[in-house]
Amino acid sequence: MGKKRAGKLLVTLGLVSTLLVGVTACSGGDSGGKTAESSDSFNQTGLPIVKEPITLNVLTVRWGNMGDTFTKNTWLQNLEKETNIKINWQVMSSNDWGEQKSIMLASGTLPDIVFGDIAFSDSDIVNNLSLFQPLDDYIDKYMPNLKAAMEESPELKKISTFPDGKMYSLPARLPSRPVTQNQPVINKAWLDRLGLQVPETIDELHQVLKAFKENDPNGNGKKDEIPYSGSGDISMDLLNPFGITDLNGTGMMIKDGKPVYYPTSEEYKEAIKWAHQLFSEGLIDQELFTQDNTMLTAKQQNPDVSLVGFTHQWTPDAVFGKWKDEYVTIPTISGPDGKRYQVGDPNGLSYRRNELLITTTCKYPEAAARWADQFYTNEASIQNFWGAIDTVIKKNDDGTYALMNPPAGTSADAWYWESSVRDFGPKYVSPSFEKNIILDPSNGDGLKLTIDKLGKDYVTIPFPNVMYTAEEFQELPTLTTDIDTYVRTTRAQWITKGGIDEQWDAYIKKLNEMGLERLVTIRTDAYERYNSVK
Template sequence: MRMKLGKYANRSLLTVLLAAGVATVPLAACSGSSSATTSKSTEAETVAATSQAASDSQTVSDSNASDSSNEPLSEEPVTLQILTTRWGSMGDSFTQNQWLKDLEASTNVTPEWQVQSLNDWGEQKSIMLASGELPEVILGSQTFNDSDILNNSEMFLDLTDLIDQHMPNLKAAMEETPELKQTITFTDGKIYSLPRKLPSRPETCNQPIINKTWLDNLGLEEPTTIDELTTVLKAFKEQDANGNGDTTDEYPISGAKGLSMDLLNPFGITDLNGNHMMVESDGSLVYYPTAENYKEGLKWLNELYQEGIIDPESFTQDQTMLDAKRKNESVALVGFDYAWTPDSLFGQWSAEYEALAPIIGPDGKQYAGGDANGVSSIVRNEAEITTSCQNPELAAAWLDRFYTGEASIQNFWGAIGTVITQNNDGTYTLNDPPEGTSADAWYWDQSLRDFGPKYVSSEFQEKIKLSSTSGDGLKMELSKLGDAYITTPFPNVIYTAEESEQLATLTTDIDKYVESTRAEWVSNGGIDEGWDAYVAQLKDLGLDDMIQIYTDAYNRYIAQAK
């Protein structure tokens, strides 16, 4: 039975009373018949205990280790509607994470999970927002973005006071890492969403991955330059690289609904945030789809396409079809790609693949996409409390339980005792995944992984011990190949409501045109002949206005960071 909050609809009165220092609504006071029978003395005791727990949590030497209070958040069982999204067909297995079960038992709060696939979330999201009815709590930055929140701000609560009053773990985290508050504070000064800072992140995003067995079969060395890579890829196409007697079944490069933009890394193109913006070494901004090095990179891809090196189905097949080629049962079929680790792409054939240092480009330099300063590991929109929530104070306190070190690692990898071992010396190690399962796939199955609130302090990070041969430990090991060549990523800036609305319109038309033109040029050429008309069409679609919005938001971000 859902317990309602009672008079929380009179939010303005509650705000006034809280500002005056009068505690009027205990976390346990969900409304309905049961809350109506709660005595005033019990309410006062509950408020006092909650306030003391918050105070204690803030004064503890914040090792960020575990929640300082395991007190129930409600005297009687309550439910909380939680909406989140998952990639593809991942499903809701993560909801059986033992930490989440323990959280339910300790807080007396039972989540009512609504798990949506991101495959069709765009359509479902539009329907949900149009209805004006949202679940009480939203998890994951892929669920609602800045534009969704700002253009529907009446559906989302300002969390500023809730953080101050009911989220001591998050408050302590924001004091230790001020970038958290900077990241989640919108231009109107309000906080509509909560952040996350992931543990144990590699600096380089993706590495070049090549089939070393194919190289050995053909007597070739690992390529280091763009010309050497081209030569190797041609050999993969023309010869029986996988050794099965068939010279026509190799795909040196393949893609799904397009090609990975990482293929243009040797030309100085990196795009960590997927908005086509780059920050040059002098701090200036560049929209790279109109840059000369982008043009040269597409010419190279067209050369590969004409040679049959790029799978002709790369622009039409979906991710499932690509995965089937990467993990073909009888023999490896794909020769080169970009990835965190080989096992994240190639399954049973992953042992055949090796990571390379960034390929040296035509200018003699190496480039890698990544985040050398860890700024991009801090992300907003990982949790929102909606105006549909019947007890925002309880929801905030429940979410605050996610902001401890132990909670965060269990919601990033999996539960202690299943995925994680807690050692006698106070450190934590990751267990090996089940046979035949990649570490990444296991983590996603066992946890919220990238999505949802979490924070690991620098002190707690020292307690995490990762193997350098698998999973995130391997990512950090392979990252060393590219760490020295990381370009500066466009930061996680915040837009005004007006800018956000304009971007939603501008990027829809501009991105669609850029992607369709890229596919045409890679497949059929004609880049030089069509370049000027392409740039002119982008300007007609509002390119200059879009770049100005990015520039204004970037300048605000830099000014705020000083």
């Protein structure tokens, strides 16, 4: 082991040792073997949750160097006073969490609560079920807010039910989320300079991309325009007009109500042929398959003139730097069959699982469950997604809620992350409540909801974010690594050089030899379990 690696490991061990000592030393005192339910201190309803103060250790992971500013959220601070439960926040950075997590799971010494789905993945939980409390009984007895949410939105229970039929983690429904994922974005300034209309079909898009390449729309006298670009692999978004939609990146789609593996479908074959035509005419960046995101960003944000004509993005202002005002989101492009297919989820891109886990070492699981349930109200949820009322949110006399302007020099999104747990942790905003939330339609979350209207009617039902068994998790890495690599390699070859018709049968044969049938069986079994949850 090299000195640098050894040094890093020692630092990691030191950090985790410190955390584990904190977990052991501070869990609300000796319970004498009594649970909160059997204690006279525990209130099954109402506030405070406990008559005598207790402390719960809550671990959460934040992106990079975000730190713990969210703990100053007024709602969180008031919750401690109202419940009589002090929270000892243990905030970890995502930069170091991978190694720290492995050591923690191996030791079996965990905090009382794990907060946020960034901390533990499905496989982490499934392979360590003995470390986490099944939550079904606690939800039934002590979590009326979550129970009501699951009755209104059954998707919450479907995504959170593990293969053994139990819930080990709590879900979330984020507020004011769109239905569509990435949408088509085009350089409107280029269209206007060339006198072109917004393309609506793949044939019209083809002609627009040719005009972008040939007619110098950026006006610098050079043929340096790149009609379409990307990095590493062709975006599946470009293939949407052929009915290829893959929200969760599994290679699976729902077709006629059944899961199918689309890289062996006729739709995929035709889509790759079309992409090859674009590439052969120079309408797709010739460096797409060899450049990384840094190189792509340099083209998107070229300092002299805009270079890229068409793409798919979350919002049109997402990646183009100083040229962002040249770009607009346009309606979903129709395909050869005249239909439009848009990636997204008709239920909304709102649902999450693994947002809170109660560990088996927690001495007060009933109190922890009741504490977690406080997050499942509309007002609590918006304050834990954007920031506290009177700090980030203004509550109006008419019952609406508006977001305040961020401090000068701070982006709205950065301010929300500083002021709240944001994407992480339990929360639920009822769909009927969302009409009371006022968002600025010109940027951020409000802009996305505005442009969402251009594609929401065409969103297909996605292959869902299903759950796998421990045994399936053991098989999946080898199957997906081999198969995904082969599919990606042949896709690049066919788009750049052609030959898909001649090589198609050999491609299918190779995939079958790699275990494609088993992979599809695993995905399908998980899908059927998901749909069986009531």
